[in-house]
Amino acid sequence: MKPFAIAGVQMKVSAIHSNVEMMKLKLDITMNLYPWVxxxxFSELCGYGPLLHTAQEVPGEFEKEMQHMAKKYGIWLLPGSIFEKRDGLIYNTATVINPQGEVVKRYSKMFPFYPYEVGVTPGEEFCVFDVPNVGRFGVSICYDMWFPETIRTLAVMGAEVILHPTLTGTIDREIELSIARAMASVNQCFLFDVNGLDTGGSGCSIVCGPDGRVLYQAGSTEEIIPIELDIERVKRSRELGILRLGQPLKSFRDHIGNFGIYKPGVPLPYLDSLGPLIKPTKLEKLTELRKKESEISQNEPTLGYKGLK
Known part of the structure; x- marks a missing residue:
């Protein structure tokens, strides 16, 4: 057994004022109650809430405060994410801090929740990091999980535990819980999904094992969720199969050459036929937009929906 203890903090998130001091208090409480963690x-956008005007440069004061807390308790810390200003753009960025208070990785969300998360630029790099003598961890944020290729890529890069801060307060949270279980099972990894409350989400954080079974699911109140994981379960699952049955990661490896459709430059006519990425609207407006799209397509056959403004 290779035990490693992770605590998720499911807390109320305000969009009116900073939540940093409350995060620090929650860390104090967590480490005093569970010094073995x-x-x-923390959850996505926990520090300052979900409004773009809170965006700041990274590194900055938020990272500095979180580095101090990580060093204070000698813990690894993923303090959710914040909106980051970078080169005139805004990203949704999470920071990984080691027990010495050093920043070891930063990850920007690859799939902002378009068309709702308007104004946020997608990140381009996957994030994995090693905890010495424990295992390899990957970072994914919220909507990323809806795209199986993201978690699969982290698994192919060797990630055994996926840390997944999220901010979901919408009615699809139940669907997300099923996706979390599916991603854990098909990639044979632990998945630690932490949601916020109030403007930070509807709670129901979930921790899944490499067989997709639920280790713990929170309710919709503030909770500290300390879970000791046996990282060796991942290696055993990947070598011997889920419940000694399916071996999806090895099967994917052996058939990986069959997915040429994803290669850059390969036309995707069906996906292009689905139309532009827009918020749902009333039927008459949608019909008008479809008509406009058709006219553009006739004039510029190679442009498709990507040319719509």
Whole structure:
């Protein structure tokens, strides 16, 4: 057994004022109640809430405060994410801090929740990092999980535990819980999904094992979720199969050459036929937009929906 203890903090998130002091208080409480915890994970946009005007440069004061807290308790810390100003753009960025208070990785969300998360630029790099003598961890944020290729890529890069801060307060949270289980099972990894409350989400954080079974699911109140994971379960699952049955990661490896449709430059006519990425609207407006799209397509056959403004 290779144990490693992670605590998720499911807390109320305000969009009116900073939540940083409350995060620090929650860390104090967590480490006093559970001094055996070795890593703490907060929810997406926990520090300042979900409004773009809170965006700031990274590194900055938020990272500095979180680095101090990680060093204070000698823990790994993933303090959710914040909106980051970078080169005139805004990203949704999470920071990984080690027990010495050093920033070891930053990850920007690859799939902002378009068309709702308007104004946020997608990140381009996957994020994995090693905890010495424990295992390899990957970072994914919220809507990323809806795209199986993201978690699969982290698994192919060797990630055994996926840390997944999220901010979901919408009616599809139940669907997300099923996706979390599916991603854990098909990639044979632990998945630690931490949601916020109030403007930070509707709670129901979930921790899944490499067989997709639920280790813990929170309710919709503030909770500290300390879970000791046996990382060796991942290696055993990947070598011997889920419940000694399916071996999806090895099967994917052996048939990986069959997915040429994803290669850059390969036309995707069906996906292009689905139309532009827009918010749902009333039927008459949608019909008008479809008509406009058809006219553009006739004039510029190679442009498709990507040319719509």
């Amino acid at each position: 070795e890593m703490v994970v």
